[in-house]
Amino acid sequence: LWLLPLNISIILSQVLFFGFGWLFFMRQLFKDYEVRQYVVQVVFSVTFAFSCTMFELIIFEILGALSSRYFHWKLNLYVILLVLIFVVPFYIGYFVVSNIRLLQRQRLLFACMVWFTFMYFFWKLGDPFPILSPKHGILSIEQLISRVGVIGVTLMALLSGFGAVNCPYTYMSYFLRNVTDSDILALERRLLQTMDMIVSKKKRIAMTRRQMYQRGEDQNKQTGFWNMIKSVTSTQAGSENLSLIQQEVDALEELSRQLFLETVDLQATKERIEYSKTFQGKYFNFLGYFFSIYCVWKIFMATINIVFDRVGKTDPVTRGIEITVNYLGIQFDVRNTHMQPVIISLSFFYAISSSKSSNVIVLVLAQIMGMYFVSSVLLMRMSMPLEYRSIVSEVLGELQFNFYHRWFDVIFLVSALSSILFLYLAHKQAPEKHMAL
């Protein structure tokens, strides 16, 4: 009897999610650019909407609220798979190809070629992994889900591992290096000095070029054997000199970029120190200690699971918390980063903020988001008690769920350990770099 309102509510919530995705796109992602290709915005919002709906369906599942859920599940799944495997990769290929000047003419053709290459590798992905039982036909939905699942789970595990380590690292003020105003001023002075040196060298180059040009003009008017010899030798010396100065300029410019990035890093650290003295800062610091214990526990559990060939059984609530925590950990990190990561992430950031590549970046984001959500559903299924599993198994087919959990644990461990190593090296390297004057 109360089927109809619930059906409507699902559709309504989908529309709502679509609206959120649209707004998020406009306000955050495309804040500084003009949206010219609306298709990107639509695709992003659709992916967002259907991903959120999947989560919503799981919640409804647990609450036992809906009984015609099967229909919604199937619909949702088909749409998401369609988008993730056909639509988004095609558009990514299309926009990447559009940016390359050489291929611009035959954009559509090349985009299709890119898509077929993607499909080939996507299909090949199924070979090394024991994800299917031989019962399945070639075009069954299990084929697609299993592969999307592998990619998504890998992605999730990588991000989880990094987030689990990075989150406490950024929250805890124990790791903050001591930065004084005089440190920053000293670096800024060095930066400006370097810029002045670049300017004076470029002035020399410009003046020398001008003199050579003028001399060249005079040369055309002068005749005589001796004059010609003189002019040839002097221009040769001039151009050798020029290339030497140019090399010096290149080196100085590289130095100025380094100094700039280091100064940005110091400023960011100083702001974080100030923030940590506030009430909010202290709260996050406390959270940091809490998360570091949690992170250590997770790594420990992952190791145990692998060593003892166990499959982790956590409840869906914990899983849900895990996923949110890791997501937050990454969010926070994007704004507060350290030394080596600064250089990488700032260049990445600058790369993102170009009007050319923004379309591609957003589509890649949509792809990752979609795959992330699909795989979370996959993983959650294992964590749910038997009663709820039935419908998910029915919908997703008979996949080897154990494999996915094992794979997640392995990748998580690898990612967490590499992050620890990476952050340790970055932390150690940092104080030496800007203290050397």
Add this chain to the structure above:
Amino acid sequence: MASLDRVKVLVLGDSGVGKSSLVHLLCQNQVLGNPSWTVGCSVDVRVQDYKEGTPDEKTYYIELWDVGGSVGSSSSVKSTRAVFYNSVNGIILVHDLTNKKSSQNLYRWSLEALNKDSSPTGVIVSNGDYDREQFAENPVPLLLIGTKFDQIPENKRSEVLNRTAFLSEDFNAEEINLVCARVVLFSLKFSLST
């Protein structure tokens, strides 16, 4: 070499509008073949003969400081960028004619640069909102350049020219339209304060 006075001009604008290409064109008289993203600030120098041919002729080095980044950068990037804004003789604001947002962001760029100006009249309290009064007293000359005009389809061109006319009014600038043969430069709007 005779002593040449120093002239420092900032080139500001969003990422990807063509600042580096513009600077390269002005200083090297060639088109930049492989533009890449500017990290920090890149400087180039143009030798300019002021009042050429007259007895007052003087040769100046014009330093063009091309500051990279976006208006929405984090505050640590902004405070680092502020280092470049000291003792500036002029500002060139570059916007992309195919991208409206880059024109809108010019207000924020100019506020960012002028707030850091150390001259006493340049003390501006701003919360990001634009106020034309601020530019009336501004001692620093502004030059507005719109790029990529050739990429606008024929039928949209008059609309774009309208929009830029409003923009130059807001900056208290006079408008000069130049069409250059090469791709980058299109229209120069001049602003000279008293």
